[in-house]
Amino acid sequence: MPNGHRIVLMPARIDPRKDQETMLRAFAALRESLPDVSLVIAGRRTDSNYAAKISRLLDKGGLGADVVIAERISDSEMEVLYQESALTVMCSLQEGLGLAAVEAMSWGSPVVTTDVDGLREVVHHEENGLLVPPRNPSALAGAILRLMTDSELMAKVRANARQTVRDKFDEEMMVSKTLKVYHDVIARQNHASGVGAGS
Template identity: 25%
Template sequence: MIKVIHVLHAVGGVDVYLRLLLAIMDHNKFEHIIIKGENDTHETYFRPDGKLIKVYKLPIDREINFIEDFKSISQVVKIFKNERPDIVHAHSAKGGIIARSASVFYKVNVLHTPHAYSYLSADYGFKRRIFLFIEKFYKHINSKLLATSNSEINRGLIDVGYKEEDVYLFNNSILPIEEIKPLKIKKTWPDNYICSVGRPSFQKNIELMLDVLFEVKKQENDIHLVLMGVGYHSPNLLNVKNLIQSLGLENNVTLLDWTNREDIFYIIKHSALYISTARYEGLPYSVIESLALGKPIVATKVDGNQDLVKHNYNGFLVENENATEMSSFVLKLLNDKTLFQTFSENSKLLFEENFNMKNNIKDLECIYENNIK
């Protein structure tokens, strides 16, 4: 039995990633243990056979806190020495720092999955250089890069400086969506709408999405956007609400604070298309889900999005945050049923070829097996 310890701040897509692989990985070959933040999701984790997975809760938070982070590292060292893992899988920046620091005192290979490198969250400047320096420093400490996309591999090789032999790819993947369950929340938006998932933040750039909507409205007055996931850690929420008012979009936008995955599937499935205006991504689950559900996608040409959208094949990619160009692509898909159908079929093909968890999980199992010290 191969013992794997996961270290993470279990929120959002990182939590989804972990739950998906735990639900399908061979439990006769792998034992999983989780070390996560004490203020993270309280939902339990299960093996494929329904048994509970052991969880340790520590003060692992998104922001840097030297005292709490030192406490977490000390406790992780004790857990490593007690549990004696064969491999450690660290998720995101904070999980990577804590796990690799602890591995100094218990020698074990750490597979680090950035889920979008933290330095990308900062504008070009001092903060960005510091975050990048941290990644460059920690790559030397028992570290292998387990990227979620080819874009993340390129970041690891070019920006961070990993050697090619220390880099692996396991695309974010999901199980096929075989059933769309009825909506559990009250539907307050019209039947014809476009949708997106994204908390108002620098990364998701919802302000650009509203600018696009404003441009589309000039030709399609009844255009409507359903934006999901705005409730958790949304530093730009007030700016977004003010922009909705200033652009006169109060009747064209629905903001959903929190939505469970089944309702997200329902909303994406019944939408006209999916839109992403992110400045960077790891490999976004909402876009993968859109592929699985056969949705055309209009997105910014950035890390993550460009791994999932092929321009003029299953959607359109836009460079340089160009609201006018992006709105023209949205209008094109809304008004061309033949193109819409072609893109829809191509999205499904792309999902089956690259992002179906049933096909991809064996790759991750092999990566784990090949990195045991």
């Protein structure tokens, strides 16, 4: 990734429901207006066929030099990415709580997300982030461009996002992170003891 580039972060596993295809098409259009922007997709490949499709899109669009796919990334590294990114994007077709959006907002990374269940409950358009229709690369590129070129709007949504997290999500995030730790410990113990081997 070139030095000095601003980072657009997409925290999502490589999966059709997370719709990296729309993100890459939006990013290709965005580079025409903002050539100093790079994209980091932070998430593991969970669908090999879809991952291959994303790789082909990267090659076909000549995006490889400005797109990084970070599969193995620790929680502390993720926190640094949230803090260093210009903004965070989620273009999911469906979500549960949208925890990644809440985490981004808690670290002060402005968010652009799709207007779907699980995200619209977290992000309120032009208040603490921007919402766009799903599967719409031009709308997504336009929202990212708008936020990255409007410092007043950027400051507003960043401040409101942090307040939203403080008011509504601090306890939920703590519970979710605690459960994740328990699940990780159990998974490591099961792996070490051979539970599930051969199943």
